Amino acid sequence: MFRFAVCAVLVLAVLLPGAAPASALEAMEKEGHWGYSVNEAVGAPAREDGSFAGAGSRLANVEAGVPCLEHVMLRWLPRDCVFTGPGASAPVQPHPTAVSYVMVGRSPDGDVRFSGLAPGAEFRAGTFVVPGEGKQPFTMSSLLGAFMRAFEWADVVNTSWGSVTSPGAYEYYSDVMDALCAAYPQSLFVVAAGNTNSPRWEGSRGKVSQIASGFNNVSVGALGHAPAFDRLTENSARLPLEVVLPDGRVAGRRAxxxxxxxxxxxxxxxxxxGPHAEHDRFLTATGTSVAAPVVAGCAALLHARARELGQPAEVHDARVMKALLLAGTRVLPGWSNGADAAGVTRRGLDDAFGAGALDAGASLRMLEEGCWRSLRVGEAPCTVDLGVHEAGSELTVALCWFVPTRLPLLDGVASAADLPGSLPSRPELVCGPLPHATLELRCEGRRVGLCDAELSPTQFLRLRLPRTGRCSLVVVRRADVPRGGEVGASKELAGSPLLCGLAWKVTPPELADGERQDEASAEEPR
Structure with missing residues (x-):
């Protein structure tokens, strides 16, 4: 059964900035009635050098409905930005309106408090919802058609929609979306982890949603304790995933x-x-449904900046973008990936926080400074020189790849327009083995850190250098973990070089010490 991963919201009927004096708006914000601006929460500018941030990037949102383009903050969008999957309708809904605003809302007067994160980006909004489909509000044709149209066009595809399955169940739709990610590696897929940490979810409480459980996306949890944003919201999903193979076997767990x-x-x-004429109202929203488009909007800023700098095409690969976002994160109170005294971790990511808290500024600096690589890892190890760094510096490193999954029905299909008119409800999937590689950090030739998270598509390190010296990263391909079972598992996707995105951040000792002091002084986060 599919249930929406929709935000918990508190509706506030408020007027536009121009309808009230600035002093009145500031008083409302001070009293906490006005919510938090996404730009102020992230520290991103709505305008850069007189133009809207995100110009030159392409963003798409896909879910069970489309935004209201009459809202004053979305009125700038062209009416043909809306699209549907085959057989789908396009109902205007509150949820996609709120989500779209977070990404590309544009205040008529440029006020950062009322703009989204990437108001300069090109934007399209799609839906797969089919009237009368009941508990499952789509057909396979409408679902694949809508998402394919987004992946064909966008740098970043967001969905704040999802479903939750029972523990131990094989999650077919996560593999379907992994197949689309693998087919369109130029598009980063950002997904809300789900608002499941409440009693109403019973046995699935805290479980990450089915769509977000895929290997090839970026799954986003929600931070609360505003304005510090240093702990999870009460409803944010936080449990580790059981890696359930197509034949029902549980291979283990991962973040x-x-x-x-x-x-x-x-x-x-x-x-x-319903029908209304109130196109100048706002609400405050809590949950992963708004956290995901925050990440998607920041990813669009990375794409825009890379194009502005004329950086190589490889930086736009989803695996590189994911690595930049994860390596740019800041540590949160209580964060741990289980690393031992020798710097060895078998998890990489924290089960609840992942890599940590989004830091768009850090990711942008890493992009600008060239702290990333696109790697092809074969039988021989890949080594990346990081230069000389001081003892006590904190290194944060992310290595990301895709798990090979394929939908044979897409073979020979050039675009969503070429999809067959009728598709089976559960098309065959070809599920390749789970790739495995390790990430090692060396200083003066000696190992100081190792991530060996066997079932994860992300290897992640965050550690302090024990000595001053020349540092390097070494990526070594290990034996793949086979998958098997009822959906056409196959070895045909194994054996080729593993394409990876690698990114790293170096924080000097004095700054790293300050961040750790802030972390230690924070209250218990979970």
Whole structure:
């Protein structure tokens, strides 16, 4: 059964900035009635050098409905930005209105408090919802068609929609979406982890949603304790994932959340249900549904900046972008990946926080400074020189790859327009083995850190250098973990070089010490 991963929201009927004196708005914000601006929460500018941030990037949102383009913050969007999967309708809904605003809302007067994160990006909004489909609000044709149209076009595809399955169940739709990610590696797929940490979810409480459980996406948890945003919201998913293979066997566990972003009392555009003329209202929203588009909007800023700098095409690969986002994160109170005294971790990511809290500024600096690589890892180890760094410096490193999964029905299909008119409800999947590689950090030729998370598509290190010296990263391909079972598992996707995105951040000792002191002084986060 599919149930929406929709934000918990508190509706506030408020007027546009121009309808009230600035002093009145500031008083409302001070009293906490106004929510938090996504730009102020992340520290991103809505305008850069006189133009809207994100110009030159392409963003898409896909879910069970489309945004209200009459809202004053979305009115700048062209009417043909809306698309549907085959047979789908396009109902205007509050949820996609709020989500779209977070990404590309544009205040008419440029006020950063009322703009989204990438108001300069090109934007399209798609839906797969089919009237009368009941508990499952889509057909396979409408679902694949809508998402394919987004992946064909966008740098970043966001969905704040999902479902939750029972523990121990094989999650077919996560493999379907992994197949689309693998087919369109130029598109980063950002997904809300789910608002499942409440009693209403019973046995699935805290479980990451089915769509977010895929290997090839970026799964986003929500941070609360605003305005610090240093702990999970009460409803954010946080449990490790059981890796359930197609034949029902449980291979083990891995972290289900990749990173977290602000997601509490965020100011969003409001769209009342049904016909209405209130196109200047806002609401505050809490949950992963708003945290995910925060990450998607920041990813669009990375794409825009890379194009502005004329960087190589490889930086736009989803695996590189994911690595930049994860390596740029800041540590959160209580964060741990289980690393021992020798710097060895078998998890890489924290089960609840993933890599940590989104830091868009750090990811942008890493992009600009060339702290990333696109690697092809074969039988021989790949080594990347990082230069000389001082003892006590903190190194944060992310290595990301895709798990090979394929939908044979897409063979020979050039675009969503070429999809067959009727598709089976559960098309065959070809599930390749789970790739395995280790990430090692060396200083003066000696190992100081190792990540060996066997079932994860992400290897992650965060550690302090024990000595001053020349540092390097070494990536070694290990034996793949086979998958098997009822959906056409195959070895045909094994054996080729593993394409990886690698990114790293070096924090000097004095700054790293300050961050750790802030972490230690924070209250208990979970």
């Amino acid at each position: 289900g959340v990749d990173l977290c972003a602000p997601g509490e009392f965020m100011r969003c555009a409001a769209c009342p249900e």
